[in-house]
Amino acid sequence: MAESATLGFLKAYSIPLLLLLFLASLIRNKYKAGLSDIPGPPIAAYTKLWRLYDVWKGQAHWTSIQLHKQYGKLVRTAPNVISVADADEISKIYSIKGDYTKTAFYPIQSISWKKQPQMNLFSTRSEAEHREQRKKIANAYTLESLLKMESAVDDCSKSFVEKMGGYADRSEPVDLGAWLQYYGELKDSPYGLEGPADVSIAFDVVGEMTFETKFGFLDKGGDVDGMMQAIEGMLIYASHIGQVPEMHWWLIGNPLLTMLMPAMETWNETLMFTLKAINSRTKISRDGELELEEGRVGNDMLSKWAAVKAFDPLKMSTRDIVVHLSTNVFAGSDTTAIALRAILYFLMKNPTKMEKLQNEIDDAFKAGKLSHFIQDVEARNELPYLNAVIKEAMRLHPSVGFMFERHVPADGATICGKYIPEGTIVGISPWVLQHDPEVFPNPESFEPERWMETDKNKAELANMEKHFFSFGAGSRVCIGRNISQIEMRKIIPLLVREFEMSLGGSKEWKVKNVWFTQQQMPPVLFKRRQKSAS
Template sequence: MVLPVILDKFKSVILGYPLHLVAACLVIRLLLNKYRPGLTSIPGPRLAAFTDLWRVVDVAKGQTRLTAIALHKKHGSVVRTGPRHVSISDPALIPVIYDTKYKFLKTGFYPLQSITWFKKPAMNLFSSRDPEFHRSEKWRAAPSYTVPNLLPFEPRIDSCVELLMSRLDGFASNHTPVNLGNWLYYYAFDAVSEISVSKKFGFLEQGQDIDNIYSDAKAMMMYFSTIGQIPLMHKLLLGNPVINYLMKPMETWNPQVVFTLKAVEVFYAGQGYAPRNKDMLDFWGYIPSIAPEKMNMRELVVNLSTNLFAGVDTTSIALKAMIYFLCKNPSAMTRLVNDIDTADREGRLSPTISYKEASALPYLTAVMKESIRLHAPVGMLLERHVPAGGLIIGPHHIPAGTIVGINPWVTNRDSTIFPDPESFKPERWLDSSTEHLAKMETLFQFNFGAGSFKCMGRNISWIEIHKVIPQLLRDFRIELMDPRKDWEVSAGWFVFQEGVLCNLTKRKEVEKIQRDRGL
């Protein structure tokens, strides 16, 4: 008799006060989030402990990297940034969280960043969370990303460097300001395209954002960065089966995927995708372990488009940072230009500077590292799941399933390793002791990830940067149009920059003027 009465009362409450019930459930959910076992003692923004929406708003504002820096300054090395998100800044935990044995696996944030093939997600080395898939694909692809195996493609990059110089020569000759940041993006895209599919995409030739690839990529990256804070939201938006059904397949409209598909069809003939002749061998056909005949069309397109998706943005961000910080720090610019000029006078530089020649310029490498330290391409937490057994950090026992990670923007400003961290000091990479330099190098490498999931394409970027920067500074004097004005930054997963507007002057003209003036 009692149970039916209780059920009847409960039913009347549900029907009579539905909003009250919803509100009660919401409050209970928020409280369960806040007082999640093992995390309640970890400091952080008060609202973040209740809901992931705090992070969604922070990412949408484009301030995640700055927020992370401020939070760790305020709260210390362990900060709670969500109901089950914890941000960590202790460099000693990098090899623990980003191990080589796939203990700390990637989170649901990553699969969002993959292409679709016939309307089905096609995982790649970056987006996949499956250790077996990642291990297998990495084993096949890794040999092609070593410097010795990349250097045969250096003439491809040379052609992009030479084309970039000729296009910029026009701006210098006409004394016309140039958005150098855009042209560095064009160079990065065409260079990766040449390496990957034996053909330039056409950015340098056309001198524009073809098919709005750059602007669309930024928009999509912002979507993934924001929605990735609550991956389930993706299933209600672009991952919705209804929307997916109504949309055309990605291989018919996405410019990068369409271009990759066309390149595969053009450069690989017939069954098995065998190269038509040895001169047309590209990145994937050159390396026996991942020869095209060992891949089907889907695998080729996924791997090649991943090169374009991942390699271009990180390289162009690093290039823009180098030019910007050099222009903002004239003494560093003067020292690097003098080093390049000295090497040139001594006959150590070719007309188109080689990677080997550029690698012999220590200050150039120091500028590269310091620029990436101050403006890392990735500005968000590199998320991982805590494995069974949990993670002990000082007094905190973080339970299994918690999402933890380290933001490179935070570790790059660790004042115990980088004194005066906000200052641009390339000399720190040359003057530090061997022991201290090793600590700095560990944090620098973390800009490309760490452990099993470390970015394999970093050597492509390294070669492209080494080649183009000294070439630019040997050919042109580069100055910001308005040295007092800071660039604009739009940040999600990648920290994009706008506003690298420059005046270019041919170095030969500058030297002639100086000679005429007796300087």
């Protein structure tokens, strides 16, 4: 009798009871131990949906800057999330020991192969796995190793300059943002799947360095196999679902999907694109092992890693090679294209800075210090203003638009003088650090001169370097940063030397933050320089 009365009560009051439980969970979130007194948007303390909505609007990077201006160094942006704005905390949160582990935001950004999610260097949360995998491939990303493929970058640069020259000769505006992606990266699409980076190098350059094969983006002047659209979709999915990562299991992260639909892996364009590129050079045999043709060993990453596998299969597996190559395809385009766009956009918006850079390049070329296709060592040693321009553009517009999330380790930690309990998500955004007016006066102004060393500013430079966070820090610092920097140091001076460039249309770009801060450039007018040093 009592049991039936209880059931009757639950049926009659089920909706009010559910609402009561929901309200109780919101209150519990708000007054979470150790976090309730940290300031932030009032709604954010109750629900992570505030953060999701902020990301959905596409301007979360500016929101972060404004929140820290309003609330200080610690800002609560979700019930269990604290944004930190203090460069002194970088060495703690992103310690080389890796005791602050990555959050559930990252595993979303991995491929599925052979019906299993395959963690890459970026997505794995295990520090032990990260150390083991990085040890296998780190040598391929050293500056010395990458410069063995420098002639391949020159080939892509030659093709790129020829394409831009055609626009100049026709006096036709060009969608430079898209072309920089073909040289290096991607564009806009629907809700899909996914850096850090860090996507960091142009598509055709990535193809040469990864597979010793151009992907064909420059030749086509457009997307190949839908890759740019697919990557964009992956970024949108990751940026949104990453705010509520528990939803991933109910969506494309559900392990039942690959069992019920074995062909689902063919939906992952990054994996299929990678396998296609591998098959253009070699093959994966029926037993799932990668084979490399004898005599085809080169300086590209596929050749290097296949050779390691052939010598010691326990050191490098086929799975390792496929995962790392696919990461290059995905992460090897976006961030560099974003940086290239930023450099040229800010130069065009600031003609006196453009002229100063042109003069530096012209003088060095006339003095015989530069090759026609500028070599990386020449750019590093002979063009100090170029290096300052690159640094300032990346400071002003970092490619990564969110904070790099980490979990506070066991026993908690003191951050900015405040005890933060274990398990709390904390992180630092490069946008916040790099727009700090106390470190970078007039932070929204493009001033490359601030990076030029003088006898008087060495301490200031050291402090700015400490706040430069575009490539991350610690054990998870972007492994592809050398590729990105090589590309920028080579293509930017070549374009500046050969062409006058100016913005058309509204002269203002549009930026949308989908984990990476992608820009839609206004049309650009190219004109061959009359006093070109070529």
